[in-house]
Amino acid sequence: MKKLPHSFYLRPTLQVARDLLGKYFVRTLNGKRLVGKIVEVEAYCEGDPASHSYRGRTKRNDAMFWNGGHLYVYFTYGMHFCANVVTGPEGKGEAVLIRGVEPIEGMERMIKNRNPRGTGAEMTGNVENEAKGGNGESGKRRRGDLGNLTNGPAKFCQAFGIGREENGVDLLGDEIYIADGGRISASIISTSTRIGINSGKKRKWRFFVKGNGWLSR
């Protein structure tokens, strides 16, 4: 897999957002490689009231203003992390939020990361124990567990072990990077308004692969 060059991230943010679809997000965690195909993103641009960068540079959003090709990770709702790909030149404050990926490699590790229950030295992560009731009606939930692995910005972060430590990571490094993938034909790329925001509602800056099974919501 070929790592995307720095120039990829320096192009206009909406273009980067669209082109990130189909690319591979690669993270090496404790010697294990985790790979996910990006299938859903949202763009946040300069002058956009919904963007963290809108009200200027602060300690929290500083990485969003860095040179394109870095990771901007923020903490929200008191319990979740979300990861963005910083775009454009230093000082611009634009980024693309990764909202959904399709697991390609290291799925077992992702499942473990998403089930903090196995915190001990316990190796056998019993997914079945997740179902509290254990009734005959829990089949729906089990299927949901897998489908809910990486289909949302915070779920993706949890599955890939992304948190505070990863804020500002250089995507041209070896620990976390994005690699070229198969080309996604324009005909299966859809756009919509962004999710979970109050301002800037009109902008259709959410891009996703139509019909993919790993979309949020």
Next chain:
DNA sequence: TGGACGATCCCCT
């Protein structure tokens, strides 16, 4: 110094 509010997720109805 305090309070309001999230680029969310999960569980329950």
Next chain:
DNA sequence: GGGGATCGTCCAT
């Protein structure tokens, strides 16, 4: 489909 969990950040006193 709705609400609770949960806490860092920012802005207004």
